[in-house]
Amino acid sequence: MSTLTTSPAEIASSNASLRAFLHGLPGVDRVGADQRAAMLGTRSIKTTAKAQAIDLAISMVDLTTLEGADTPGKVRALCAKAVRPDPGDPSVPKVAAVCVYPDLVERAVDALAGSGVKVASVATAFPSGRSFLDVKVADTRQAVQAGADEIDMVIDRGAFLAGDYRKVYDEIVAIRQACARDAASGGEDAHLKVILETGELATYDNVRRASWLAMLAGADFIKTSTGKVSPAATLPVTMVMLEAVRDFRDRTGRVVGVKPAGGIRTTKDAIKHLVLVNETAGDDWLTPSLFRLGASSLLNDLLMQRQKMTTGRYAGPDYFTLD
């Protein structure tokens, strides 16, 4: 693919130019994409490669709790688990981040201080994204002030589906600015993950367009779903997004991460995603700084599989924390 000659700001100068650009992207062959993802899902990963994949997957997990019933105690417990997933085995790597609602960020920051595990916060009227821009910006700014290292924002799917790409773009840019930390605190800006909610975008073509739109607007990560809508992260959708970040790097030089979230519950699912990353975007993306798995119950399954590999016995859920 040729290098992008026009700057993102020029492309986004009007709805018409954005539309021309996004609709000029090659279409996705739905049948082909489904088939390729299914084919890659049949790869057999065994023994030492599996052990390596499990540890890599654990280190990529964004351990998530996004329930209305979340309590400070639950967040604290989840943070303890993030740092030391299996209390009986110190060789288990820590997870990448803990993902919570904005009002619980402070609790998570306290519990994770000095551990190296990041705190991610959803923001912008998660999960629907149906609120005023001011509210979304304020939501984000407060989460950043509370100490969030990463912000998971949702795009305005209504505007996207109505063809108002400019509105979606402007919103991402505004949230990106709200992610900036003031110079006084001296911290880095919060990373911005943009949730496309692919389950509501209807077609793979839309997934590709939304991915490009988010990347043009400055996303550090593109994320499949909130986890509140079904279908969430499916293999073909993740593949389309991985193709988008690969092509985006080829055309602009900027590297964007991918985070499938929602519906990834088993080690097998996680390993399928890792194979997909390796085969689509390449092994540059096989690092927690560029690929994450948004999940909650997945971690226990990874730990059970890991224990099976070390002890030779099938593990039982009774021996892992409920969360």
Next chain:
Amino acid sequence: MTEPGRLTVRKTYKLYIGGAFPRSESGRSYPVTSSKGDFLANAALASRKDARDAVIAARKAFPGWSGATAYNRGQILYRIAEMLEGRRAQFADEVAAADGVSARKAGELVDAAVDRLVWYAGWSDKIGAIRGSANPVAGPYLNLSTAEPVGVVAVAAPPEGPLLGLISVIAPVIVTGNTCVVVASERAPLPAVTLAEALATSDLPGGVVNLLTGRLGELAPWLASHMDVNALDLTGCPDDLALSCEQAAAENLKRVFRPSGKPDWLADPGTARLTAFLETKTVWHPIGV
């Protein structure tokens, strides 16, 4: 007997896991022969992953099954007996082929299996009376002990008695609220698969009974060491295999039931098998003064 010009519809013998009839994950099968050595059918040769899937299915079914009322469980066991009765001729043929007994004897064995189910079905709401108690304690408490199911039970079905023996090991396990993973007789697995078809149509929730066909020596060690299995019934295990299974079972303190000697399936079963897979829960309730 097929009419001339009509194609025979052959039955594929599969596993029974979580209420569904999958082929073995491994894709393997093995030939099953009659007692005279004639080829009968190919049965699925389950792998350790099938055993693992079966344990997951059994665990998933446990809360619902153990939470059902004893009366309801009894009714469902009785319903299984009804389904067996309706397939009496089919079972008799299979038992006759597998054991080399006469058609009459095979019919008697099927009747005995149906009667065994009915007998165990009656125990569902009575076992609490013989295994529970109100305990006299030196304090102002009402102290009650009740029997509770242990959880997921892995069962090695006996090699002999392909139907009666199988029913005699499954019924006492499930009637008290346990769920089970059963490895059917390696030599004569066909009645077990047909039993699965009866179970699937008898209101028994999927996953309460999971039936695997294959080599016990290949499956038993994985089930015995599985951390999510709560008890083992080693009835069908040869001595050397039973010993290693008992050792593996110690890892998470599984309950192990290993009968001594060769069981006589036509004899009165007694309550030994019923009580082997129960835990005792004791409640101390303060008495208001």
